[in-house]
């Protein structure tokens with residue numbers, strides 16, 4: 092039956108990939124290298140794992156739906172492989188004529204040359220080696236039906252009308268298989284629409300029987316077979332045309348009419364390649380809608396189903412394939428995506444705020460979805476949609492930590508910026524605290540919201556409300572801190588103001604101690620405090636301070652102001668200054684008379700009484716100094732002690748405030764110190780007394796008046812000499828003129844005092860020198876050693892040292908009397 096052998100390559104090893112040029116069509120227009128073929132299903136009925144790779148090599152992996160698949164069925168050695176090689180330029184093995192043995196075993200696949208067509212060469216039926224075993228025939232028919240758009244049924248012309256030779260057994264199997272497939276998928280409406288083309292190629296057509304007659308004969312046979320089949324429920328009245336389209340082609344004898352054979356094969360080829368032809372074979376409705384990249388998996392699972400004799404549910408298979416492929420595609424898209432976005436992790440972990448994070452995240456996610464859509468959208472729509480959602484969710488959950496990290500960093504950045512800008516503004520002059528804080532707060536919240544919105548991707552449930560609330564809280568906390576700081580600063584400023592305002596009146600009042608001394612000081616203090624309180628209240632308004640805060644701040648302000656007054660009083664009443672003040676008060680009473688004129692002690696003056704009065708009056712000032720107590724009770728100041736209110740007491744316990752005891756703060760110095768100061772003052776006063784006494788002694792020791800007469804008599808001739816000498820006389824005139832000028836310019840007083848001072852100095856130096864010369868040392872009183880800070884004490888010391896031992900003793904006796 093078979094024609095003369097073209098080549099023989101024997102049986103291929105399982106899953107081998109082979110290339111052959113032996114069966115290239117003679118009329119092949121281009122010398123293109125034939126495609127390699129693969130053994131899709133081997134003799135052991137195992138599906139090849141290399142189909143994916145083969146598709147890649149055939150450059151069909153990315154073809155999507157842009158490919159076609161056909162299979163050839165027919166009896167063994169009926170020139171199937173020869174026909175396919177001629178039609179499609181494939182490289183299937185052709186039987187070696189001399190050996191006459193089965194060539195094609197299992198199912199082979201090859202890409203058509205110059206076309207996106209996958210061709211399957213199926214092992215011939217009625218296989219001698221397989222004997223009567225119909226198992227593989229049925230399986231391969233089922234497999235071909237499930238996958239191919241067009242089944243080429245190859246037969247000799249003389250087989251038409253015969254049951255066995257015309258493959259009627261095989262066709263019966265095909266119809267049964269198809270009904271089985273339909274039954275499984277009957278719930279799916281689209282199943283009915285899927286038709287398969289059965290293209291009958293009648294070989295060795297001599298031409299005696301026209302094609303029309305052959306067609307009728309075959310169709311009558313096919314209908315008979317169809318009718319004989321038991322139909323599933325609901326399909327009892329279905330015809331063979333419901334599921335199949337039929338085409339009939341005749342080819343002349345290959346060996347007897349080779350030219351005609353070749354030209355008709357070439358013509359038939361165009362029906363497979365030229366989609367513009369009316370009789371184009373690969374019409375879209377036959378396509379099984381399996382994307383090329385999913386074809387290996389689909390065919391494998393179909394074969395697995397066929398092998399395990401399970402009901403072949405094509406729609407379910409398509410769904411399963413869609414799931415498998417969508418997962419694969421999603422995983423590939425996700426792997427690229429994960430690699431792209433991992434660069435965000437490190438900077439976000441180190442606290443950076445990435446400027447284009449939102450855009451970049453969106454772009455990477457978009458690319459992943461795009462990659463997925465491109466490959467997966469061809470698969471089962473429902474599965475694709477579901478898997479797309481899954482992928483989107485996975486992408487979003489991968490990006491979510493970046494979103495949260497960025498929000499956290501944004502929060503920190505905005506808070507830091509808010510703090511810095513508020514502090515910066517507060518460093519300036521003439522600011523309104525509440526305006527500064529509210530405007531910076533607004534800016535901070537807007538900055539956060541803008542940043543957060545920029546990274547919030549659509550199709551996510553991401554939200555930043557919590558972070559936004561936290562940010563508000565943080566900003567408000569900082570504002571509160573700043574307000575507390577500002578309030579503190581303001582209280583300090585006001586305190587300084589109070590300190591300045593009370594300093595001078597305090598110094599003045601304490602320097603001139605009078606009965607109303609404390610009244611003056613407290614009036615000044617109260618005025619300063621009132622001024623301070625109103626200054627605080629004015630500023631506090633701009634700080635939006637609460638009533639409670641105001642009460643607390645004013646209380647602090649009063650206490651601190653009082654303490655600064657107390658500090659001033661303490662400063663002015665340290666021992667040395669207080670003694671100085673007492674000394675001054677004493678001097679005012681003792682050394683000056685009622686009119687304020689300095690006293691020049693004369694022997695008949697009652698020094699003792701004056702001294703006693705001045706001393707007692709001065710000592711009476713000590714109790715006045717010792718306690719802050721105004722004459723007028725209304726001028727008394729009263730502040731609560733820390734022990735008086737619970738809040739302050741607990742603040743003292745916590746160490747936040749210092750203890751403040753107002754009644755204790757009214758005491759300037761204790762009784763003990765008062766006694767000490769009295770004693771010290773007494774000694775100082777005694778020195779004044781001694782000085783006064785000495786000055787009377789020195790006035791007693793003055794030159795007698797008759798001595799001036801003696802001097803005048805003895806100096807007469809010198810007087811005449813002056814008058815008679817032009818030099819002396821001129822000198823006299825100059826001196827007289829100078830004296831007149833002094834008198835005229837009213838400078839007598841200053842000149843006299845200068846002269847007196849000079850005289851005293853000369854007198855002192857002379858006395859000292861004389862004392863040294865005559866070696867008559869007199870012990871120096873201890874209190875004078877301390878009192879030599881002033882010029883008056885220096886004067887006193889010089890006076891004392893110039894006195895005789897007798898005078899010193901006399902003075903001591905006088906003192907004892909006074910005591």
Ligand SMILES: Nc1nc2c(ncn2[C@@H]2O[C@H](COP(=O)(O)OP(=O)(O)OP(=O)(O)O)[C@@H](O)[C@H]2O)c(=O)[nH]1
Pocket residue numbers: 092093094095096097166167168169170171172173174184185186187188192193194195196214215294295343344345346
């Ligand atoms: N008479 C005739 N012989 C042909 C024709 N085409 C091929 N042959 C011969 O038939 C024999 C079998 O050819 P194959 O192409 O191997 O047939 P096959 O159906 O693929 O065989 P298996 O794969 O073994 O089932 C070869 O010797 C061919 O030379 C034809 O059109 N007419």
